[in-house]
Amino acid sequence: MTVAKATDQPDTRAAILDSAERLVQARGFNGFSYANVAAELGITKAALHYHFPGKAELGDALISRYAARFAEALALIDAARPSAFDRLAAYTELYSGVLEAQRMCLCGILAAEYETLPPAMHQAVVSFFDMNQAWLARLLEDGRARGTIRFTGGAKHAAQQIVGTLEGAMLVARLYADTARFQAVADRLLNEFDGRSRCTG
Amino acid sequence: MTVAKATDQPDTRAAILDSAERLVQARGFNGFSYANVAAELGITKAALHYHFPGKAELGDALISRYAARFAEALALIDAARPSAFDRLAAYTELYSGVLEAQRMCLCGILAAEYETLPPAMHQAVVSFFDMNQAWLARLLEDGRARGTIRFTGGAKHAAQQIVGTLEGAMLVARLYADTARFQAVADRLLNEFDGRSRCTG
DNA sequence: GTCTATAGGCAGATAGAC
């Protein structure tokens, strides 16, 4: 049984991940260094290497944690069980929240740098998008069956459109430091998929 | 009057830009180096510094040339003067062409790296998106007036949605090395804005 | 677990010969 040390940092490992995550979301994987993280935490680069032997391992841990947290958020949305449309709205708010913290989606920025990432990180990035698209596709099928969501064509393609739109809108909105710009696009997207009291096109 | 030197490289400066452009579109601004370009062209890094004193100047020249080429393409689309809908379709094909060359949009990838770019490059990236959104907003207004384009809300927001969707779809499609994935999203987008023989929602 | 110290490499950049 471990004894809690109440006055300590929760955990050095977690603090490293927090700092690195923020840095990657702001500056990209090639835009931050062990020195940046060490300076932020007031420890040395060598201490980082104790917790994460190399940058690839750190990167992989970042994606794993981020994806797990995202999966949890999706599960919470499902658990609340509002209509499919409301779940889609909640999904866009996950993105809004990230952008409001002046960050880009971790996997969105890693997608941009994909070719230069350590190969060990490649699959994890792809899996993040697979997870999102699978969740959205289920939501869309459900919503179409119940009438709260409306769309034409395949659910997979529609899910790809949703992810692409939100990632792209984040990317561009950050340039203008304008979260309202993102919100306008998200609202347009929601409107497009809103099946409640709409013409069926 | 200059004399053509038929057997020469068209121009070292242009060759540098071509090489650097391809590298940035594949690997990002922080993912390529003077050494990469020099190796590709069979010259030395010092020669590069003669043409572009620093990486910031090279980056700025890259965006200028890219934006000018894009503006030309937009002008050509306008000159052919098909319907607004056909112009929008032609616009999405500009993106398809980039993706088929296994590249990401230059300014899309620079947007992801925005925080780490030399400040001298910032305005040029933003201007690229301003240009695109202004062109699209005009197209949308025109199309709505003539009935070939249909959309709700402001033209500016709709233009932002189009740019966001296409940039984001490129970003994700490249992960899967799947141009069909991009095409599916582009087709869905076109369908959404198609005002010809459609319910007005 | 965290430190000091340092290795080895590559980055962007410059000087000066040709």
Add this chain to the structure above:
DNA sequence: GTCTATCTGCCTATAGAC
């Protein structure tokens, strides 16, 4: 214009003391 040679700085990473 392009070269060789070199500088300085930062990067990731490791060894070994505490």
